[in-house]
Amino acid sequence: MEKIGKAAARVFDKIGYLQANVNDVADAVRMSKGGIYHYFTSKEEILYFVLDRYMDRVLDNLETSLRALPPEASKLEFIIQRHIRLYAGHKEESKTLLHDYNCLSKKYRQKIAEKERRYLDLVVEALSEYLGENKRVKAEEIKALAFLLFGMCNWCYQWYDPKGAIDSDTLSRIIWTVLDSGISTYPFGGMA
Amino acid sequence: MEKIGKAAARVFDKIGYLQANVNDVADAVRMSKGGIYHYFTSKEEILYFVLDRYMDRVLDNLETSLRALPPEASKLEFIIQRHIRLYAGHKEESKTLLHDYNCLSKKYRQKIAEKERRYLDLVVEALSEYLGENKRVKAEEIKALAFLLFGMCNWCYQWYDPKGAIDSDTLSRIIWTVLDSGISTYPFGGMA
Numbered sequence: 252m253e254k255i256g257k258a259a260a261r262v263f264d265k266i267g268y269l270q271a272n273v274n275d276v277a278d279a280v281r282m283s284k285g286g287i288y289h290y291f292t293s294k295e296e297i298l299y300f301v302l303d304r305y306m307d308r309v310l311d312n313l314e315t316s317l318r319a320l321p322p323e324a325s326k327l328e329f330i331i332q333r334h335i336r337l338y339a340g341h342k343e344e345s346k347t348l349l350h351d352y353n354c355l356s357k358k359y360r361q362k363i364a365e366k367e368r369r370y371l372d373l374v375v376e377a378l379s380e381y382l383g384e385n386k387r388v389k390a391e392e393i394k395a396l397a398f399l400l401f402g403m404c405n406w407c408y409q410w411y412d413p414k415g416a417i418d419s420d421t422l423s424r425i426i427w428t429v430l431d432s433g434i435s436t437y438p439f440g441g442m443a
Numbered sequence: 444m445e446k447i448g449k450a451a452a453r454v455f456d457k458i459g460y461l462q463a464n465v466n467d468v469a470d471a472v473r474m475s476k477g478g479i480y481h482y483f484t485s486k487e488e489i490l491y492f493v494l495d496r497y498m499d500r501v502l503d504n505l506e507t508s509l510r511a512l513p514p515e516a517s518k519l520e521f522i523i524q525r526h527i528r529l530y531a532g533h534k535e536e537s538k539t540l541l542h543d544y545n546c547l548s549k550k551y552r553q554k555i556a557e558k559e560r561r562y563l564d565l566v567v568e569a570l571s572e573y574l575g576e577n578k579r580v581k582a583e584e585i586k587a588l589a590f591l592l593f594g595m596c597n598w599c600y601q602w603y604d605p606k607g608a609i610d611s612d613t614l615s616r617i618i619w620t621v622l623d624s625g626i627s628t629y630p631f632g633g634m635a
Binding site: 267269353394415426428430431 | 546581586587590597598599607614621622623624626628629
């Protein structure tokens, strides 16, 4: 199933989930169509498997790792580095999540959305901790900042080549420094 | 054509470009299918019209406006505010650009990409000016920062509701302040 999922992510990323069919996936993984149907009942099930597995990687051990960080380490920096490394290592899955999530039927979408929400919660928690409780930043602003961070990280799929001039840990450091300096003066003199 | 384009953007955003057909667009604009074909020869032509018009709005007078700004004004702040306002006012077109650009055939994609490149160039120019020439920031880093900014702005389509708790000018100010404080210490002690 892992092998089929990996090949399917490549196919979906290359020709698009809606245009792809199970034959394309079978060809990519050098199996018969029947062989694929031994593991999955439909193209949608393959898509769900790919996205669910990717979200499992995103969440895998994250909470435990964050709790185990030494007090001087930044949780946000850790999350950013992990996120960009994961993207660099699983570009096709990540792009499939961004492009084809909407192709899932509702019951599958809900399951993926639940895992995405758990990730968002962890980022919001790390941001709240960073900003400190005394600053009285509104919950919706912290959420907005979390989404700005997701924006910087996820937009990578539009431009970033991990094999190009900027390696993934350098990119993480740039994002972390922009965020760190960027929100250090939050809430920006009572803007909101 | 403007009316058809507006309705088409709504349809594409709602049910997806690939699933939508010209009948759906005709229904949304209360015209006959024949009426649509009077203006457009195919569904793809409608999509191209929508995206091309949106990029025209993005670029409309931008260079002239930037040149006309008083010296104390920030070009980057101006670009961010304009970008978020445009998104808030043309959510469906903006989302269609992000979701369905890949559905265009090569010749149309190239024309849109050319306009996107012009926009990127203006942002890179504003960033270079902001960072100052003396800091010897590499071209690829400035480009990366431009894409981080695009990420913060464009990711909005995933979460931001201009009618919600944060109005569009407040969001622009948050993004601008994060960027402004975020890159003020660039290049971060010789990281790259």
